[in-house]
Amino acid sequence: MAFQDLLDRVGGQGRFQILQVVFFCIVNLIVYPHVLLENFTAVVPGHRCWVRILDNRTDPANSTGVLSQEALLRISIPLDANLRPDKCHRFPRLQWQLLHLNGTFPNTSEVDTEPCVDGWVYDQSSFPSTIVTEWDLVCESQSLKSMTKFLFMFGMLVGSIVFGYLSDRLGRTLILKWCFLQLAITDTCAALAPTFLIYCTLRFLAGFATKTILINSIMLIKILLDFLLSVGGLAFAIQDWHTLQLVFSVPLFVIFLFSRWLVESARCLIITNKPEKGLKALRKVALLNGKKNVGDTLTMEVNRKEKHPTNQTVPFYHQPLAACLIIVMVGICRTRSKRHDVYVFLWFHRFAIYMSFYGLILHLQHFGSNVYLFQVLFGLITFPANYIGVLALSHMGRRISQTIFLSFLGISILTITFLPEGKKGTLRLALSTLGVGVCTAALMCNSIHGNELIPTVIRYKSHGILGIAANLGAALAPVLIILTVSSPHLPWIVYGVFSILAGLVVQLLPETRNQPLPDSIQDLEKE
Structure with a gap:
């Protein structure tokens, strides 16, 4: 019996699946704001x-x-x-x-x-307490504030590699539960950290767990960045950084307790030669879906046809050393081929977009003093931006759509950077909101275009390469702000220029609109 038949017998769209979707919705609403917390906990007051x-x-x-x-x-x-x-x-x-x-x-x-x-x-009129006032992260120490954001983002990069590898070895559900507990403990303790060094260490460990939770969550939910709304609203109501940190951290202990009913992927267990555990997971699903009698009929004999071929490889992002080696090899490879060019261009493209995106959403105070308003507007703009992105892909194609979006992004950032001091009110608000909108649309287009360019046989490995590129760009975004010590405009020039370059580089990639998708490396070479 094929796995799909097994799934139909235990209930493919029953109570269990609905509860799981609801659970991960709640998880994302609680976890994603941890990426953005320092927009409010690290505000620099007058x-x-x-x-x-x-x-x-x-x-x-x-x-x-x-x-x-x-x-x-x-x-x-x-x-x-x-x-x-x-x-x-x-x-x-x-x-x-x-x-x-x-x-x-x-x-x-x-x-x-x-x-x-x-x-x-x-000045405590707007922000009674932040980590900046707690540890005097101003003047000569102002670069330390950017380091806290970098350490969190760098933790996400390292955590996605390490926990991705452990997920394949120990099971995704076990690692996911551990990440819930780790994030809950580290960010709760961060609210009570006695020194800045301890705070930075705890935020690094929090980032270590955050990326794994978001990767394991439902991808369609992640694209809806309405989490920005919840962060801005709560931050406006809770202006003490200790309390705000606790409000988003303590509920994770409840999430950890409820994660006990999560079930490991039965298909994954069966294809990795763990059929007994796979059938046990299916029985649990059947029980939650109200199909009590079905569980007794699920035995070892019914899943023999679902044995997985022995040549199946582990996903690329679960092989950290191989990932780094192949990235270097692709970069220095002297044997020119079309697939090498596609990898390099896609890698740079993903890196540049994520660097600019996180450069925008992690540094709200650069755009004005009302960070709450910016956070809410950035959340609202993502809904029409994704819709416009879909329309652009359908009517203009993959390359021209991304070039337009990224050009608008670069122009918006550079215009904000060089606005005269007296004209930085409403115009800056409009341009920054436009920048986040077109960047969100570009991210969605880039994800679809990348999936269409990558042959099926190497899709896991390629997602690993692009995932590392995205995480590197996100980690570099807060580090660039340290350059403001030399020039207040320099980081934003880098964000703007890289956005425009990414828009030009995408023209070097094949167009996939109304084209057959490659199933093999040979198909990609023939295009």
Whole structure:
């Protein structure tokens, strides 16, 4: 009896399947926001140096009340290039002469200044507590904030390889349950971390488990990025970073408890020579679907025809060393062939899109102070963006659609970057929302185009290559923000230029609209 017949007997679309879909919907709604949490837990509020005359209530000059706060600030803090109080420096001595300039802006470039040796004072009106205020991740330490995002994304990269390999060896359900527990423990403890180093370590381990959960979840649900809405809404209601972290972490313990009823893929168990466990899983499905009598008829004899051929290979992304080696080989291979070009172009394309996408959604504060509004708008735009992407694929083809979307993305990012300081309100909001929309459409188009280009016989291996490219791009996105120390525009120029390059590179790939899909490597070479 074929496996499909077995599945029909235990119920192919019964109560068990419905519960499983609902369960993974809830899982995604809880897990995906962990990728975006630091848009809110790591916000940089307004800040300045702590100075005695302003912030020590016992100081004689402060307690008299003769001078206003504005006057005290003027003689204590120098002005930056935008004629605003400097965030990272102060005068070592009070500059009383600045009080007699009658509203003119003094030239303080020749006056001695010093770093904020006594710490900072933060504006707590919008964000009472963030990891930035907790550990003073500003000025000379501002790059450490980007490192927290990088470590989480790098954890996702390493975790997808390691846990993917272990899933094949120990079973997907067991590893998935472990990832639920690991994510629950690490991100709950992150909310209580006593030091920044411990926090970073815990976030790395959280990322280690996150990618595996999202990979094992239903792929059609992942594409609906309405999780952005839930993150923005909850973050607006809960502005303390410890509480927000706990709100998204503690429910994972409940998810872990409910995961006990998850069943390992029966087909996977049978084709990997574990028929007894496969039949046991099918009996559990039959019981949950209300087919109690069917379970007794499922014996070893009914699945003999489902024995899997011995030449079946393990999916590529479950072979980490082989993955890295083949990527290098493809990159340096001197023997030119069409399939090598397709791999290289697809790899770069996936890398560039994910780098730009995560560069946008992980750095909301770059676009404006109202990060809650940006998060909600970014979530709303994904619905029409996916629909427009489908229409573009159907009417314009795979290559031209992606070129248009990625060109719009690059132009949007570069335009935002070089907008004059006085025109960064509504226009920046519109352009950033457009950028996320076209990037979402490009991601969907890229996924479909990639699947159509890859021959069936090497699809698992190719998905592994592209998965590593995507994870590398996502991990690099927060690291590039460190370049703002040299130039505030440099990371965004990189995001914009790489987006445009990806749009040009896709023209070098074969068009697959209304074309027969390749089943073998020879089919790809003939195209």
